[in-house]
Amino acid sequence: MNPRTYYELRREARKVPDEGGYSLQDAEMNPGIIRMVVAKVVDEDLLRKMWEPFGKPPHADVGDVERLSYGLMSGCDVIADATSSAPNEEFGCVVFHPPYFGSAPQSESGADLSLVGEWVDYCDAVARAMKNVWKVLARRGFVAAVGRDYRAGCRRVRLDMVYLDAMDGMMDLEEVWVSEPDVVLIARKI
DSSP: OOHHHHHHHTTTTTOOOOOOOOOOOTOOOOOHHHHHHHHHHHHHHSEEEEETTOOSSSEEEEEEESEEEESSSSSEEEEEEEOOOOOOEEEEEEEEEOOOOOOOOOSSSSTOOOOOOSHHHHHHHHHHHHHHHHHHHHEEEEEEEEEEEEEEEEEEEEEHHHHHHHHTTTTEEEEEEEETTTEEEEEEEE
């Protein structure tokens, strides 16, 4: 995927209204992102099913969009590892917000991305999960990949670039939203 396209879209990015009620220190995202995703599903008359492959217990109302959360912590609809499995159904959208490299453990499972110690292994796991996203997206479906630019020890982590690499050849980037410090990449299945 061409980084120039990404930077052009980022300059024109829509700002997500800050709804509060979330913790950046716990790597939570603004609930306004979920509301904008749901509005996009409804506005585009897409299949009203959303998958969160690294879901946490719901923190935003999804209206009449059916939500399925995968995760390795209690409170998720399905306890599963999204880097190695995906639901056997289609979704109109996927909210992709994996645990961050170098973050505090999100679960006690050895498959938890927050426990991956090597950068290359983390990027490989994100790419495997993105392939599972591609498999479940319905025709015209989209992914909203949420991440940020941060430091993990001495490493600068650019999740936007990791996501672009993982999407390459499978999805086309259409737009970018911002909710500081997060960026949301909206991409469609090719």
